[in-house]
Amino acid sequence: MQRFADLLDRLVLTPSRNGKIRLLTDHFRAVPDPDRGYALAALTGGLDFPAVKPAMLRTLIGERMDEVLFAYSYDYVGDLAETISLVWPSAAEGETRPPPLSEIVETLSRLGRAEAPSVIAGLLDRLDPSARFALIKLATGGLRIGVSARLAKQALAIFGDRDVGEIEELWHGLEPPYEALFAWLEGTREKPVSTVKALFSPVMLAHPVSDGDLEKLNPADYAAEWKWDGIRVQAICEDGVKRLYSRTGDDVSGAFPDLLAEFDAEISLDGELLVGNPRFRTGTFSDLQQRLNRKTVSKKMLAEYPVFLRCYDLLRVEGEDLRSLAFTDRRAALQKMLPALSQDRFDLSPMVAFSNWQELEEKRRAPPHPVIEGVMLKRRDSTYVPGRPKGPWFKWKRDPFTVDAVLMYAQRGHGKRSSYYSDYTFGVWKGPEEAPELVPVGKAYFGFTDEELKQIDKYVRDNTIERFGPVRSVRAERGHGLVLEIAFEGLNRSTRHKSGVAMRFPRISRLRWDKPAAEADRLETLTAMLVD
Incomplete structure (x- = not known):
């Protein structure tokens, strides 16, 4: 111990x-x-x-x-x-x-x-x-120490001089204390053979498009498809065993029984989990959040927030591994296979036609659906390789939204941040111009440097007006307050928040020491961005 x-x-x-x-x-x-x-x-x-x-x-x-x-x-x-x-x-x-x-x-x-x-x-x-x-x-179970399951598996791969993909593929067939796994990694026993069906396959990931990347690429070599704002999953059916995995390999089958109930082909699919019906409506990420991280799902929840899979790739068919095929070949096989599945639960992610990067850029900036967050670029000849190889796949996300908000509350962090106020709640103005009030619109705990953390922590301590356990209420008035520029990926309506809105991936992009609190944004600025 x-x-x-x-x-x-x-x-x-x-x-x-x-x-x-x-x-x-x-x-x-x-x-x-x-x-x-x-x-x-x-x-x-x-x-x-x-x-x-x-x-x-x-x-x-x-x-x-x-x-x-x-x-x-x-x-x-x-x-x-x-x-x-x-x-x-x-x-x-x-x-x-x-x-x-x-x-x-x-x-x-x-x-x-x-x-x-x-x-x-x-x-x-x-x-x-x-x-x-x-x-x-x-x-x-509160081990918040900056070690993810993926990081631990990377350490195992280095320890045993193995590819992390091998460990990922074995993982769900293993049980603690993993003695057979360690014996294989140390070379004293053969590789464990899993008898568990419908095992996870390590996913292939994309690199963000950076400045200068597109100039080096030939548009004719790449196919483009929309990047949908859901969660990346793998749906696998093998010998009647059905499982749904997150991109990190977590088994999330229990939260989505409605999808698996109508999944009856011996295949392995890679796609985006979304709420709605692919023929009529694609819901927002806020809708999907109603279904995430649940051990059981009520009939009411299943009826109000049905899920479906927008399919990107086909990895296996009846035991045959297709990952070594070119993307265009896997895509053709996927297109041929999908009509046999439920049209209410599975559909094909549409491709985006383009002849040059400027044309694609214009389409990226004006997508045909509000739940699209950008485009994916995939080399037509790319095989499906676990991890994030540079070159075959790129993600070209839309530019983030930004608003100026006022710091309202601060809470102590955890671990090495436990001595600092590092978790921040911020708000924007609403109500009449002559007597507005701040309403909270989000929380953020990253996006700033260590030096900026110290500056904000000092500001919180110097401007605390109330204490609620580990939370501090910070002085925030029209004539006095710290303005934070908040970047976020999207916005949805929310009945759980007083403001009526919920931000997607908010983070602090910069500290606006120069800006008076009275000039922070109003709630109307956010509601104008809402996805309906």
Whole structure:
């Protein structure tokens, strides 16, 4: 457990991607089975301990220290696990040597709700602050340390000198603590053979079009298709087993039973998941959000937000792998296959005819549907290669929207940002010109430099007018306020927000220290951008 705790500490304090990969590969080399496998499972979301909840942890610490003092401590630190790990009273006597990670995982796996408080308290009594932090993060699944599942798999590939695509293709047929996987990567056993059906295939990704890219490309070599604003998925049916995966390989089948119910061909499709009916209506990303991240879906939700797949590519047909074929050949096979599928659930992404880049640029700026966010360029002879190779595919997104908004609230961040106010809520003006009021329209926590973060943090501290736990209300008036230029990809109507709008991917593009708060944008500016 101590090695896992040390790994988390170092990962939190290591900002660079390559630095994190080195830490992971070193951990996999130094730590034996099964502990390294359980560490991998924790980092990739492969463990779940339903008996341990944050509310239970708050109750436990409330029994051991003054609640007001804990509230002040939590407010300052900004992270529940870190706060509890620091203020938890150490046992005066007894065993303080941490048990192995595998023992803790097995203990947590057996826990019921009734016994969980006493068992967790006993473990916290035995551990030092860093190990307590690791235990709480492990038990609650709150490992926000800048390590994605993809990054962990990259580290595995480097550790075993393998292609990350091989690991991606095996992943969903493996179970923690992954002993067969590590044995293969170390060369002591053959590659694991998965008997799981409908496994994920690593997706092929595109590079953004940069200045000068198009000048080097021959338009005749590329096909273009619209880039739709949904989520990229893979739909696979094999021997009657049906699965839907996100682009990162997460199995999201449970959230979309209506699509899989009408998917009955032995094929593997790559496409964009959207709400609506392909023959009549394509909904917005805001519509799709109603269906995302749900374990169960009500009949009402299925009726109000039906989903369909706008297909981009065909990867397999009845066991035959088509990925080594040229894009034009795969596209022809896809076009031939689709009529056999439900016309209410599957359609073909239309191509965009063009003869030169200027003509395509004009079409990109004026797409035929508001849910289109740009165009994709695909070499006609490109094979389907996992990862993001430079050259075969490009994405040419529309320019982002921007508005000037006023900072209204700030909240402490997590991890290395826990000492800074780094999560910001911003608003625009509405109401009569002589007496307008600010209404929140979004939140952002990236887009600024470390130096700018320090500047905003100081501004928040100097201009706080109210406190709500870890949140600060910041002075924001016509004559006084910090204006933020906000960039975002799109806007939708929303009944969940007071403003009536929801931004897509908002981020801070620059700080407008030069602009008076009174000159920030009005809500009417945003509503004019709404997608209907």
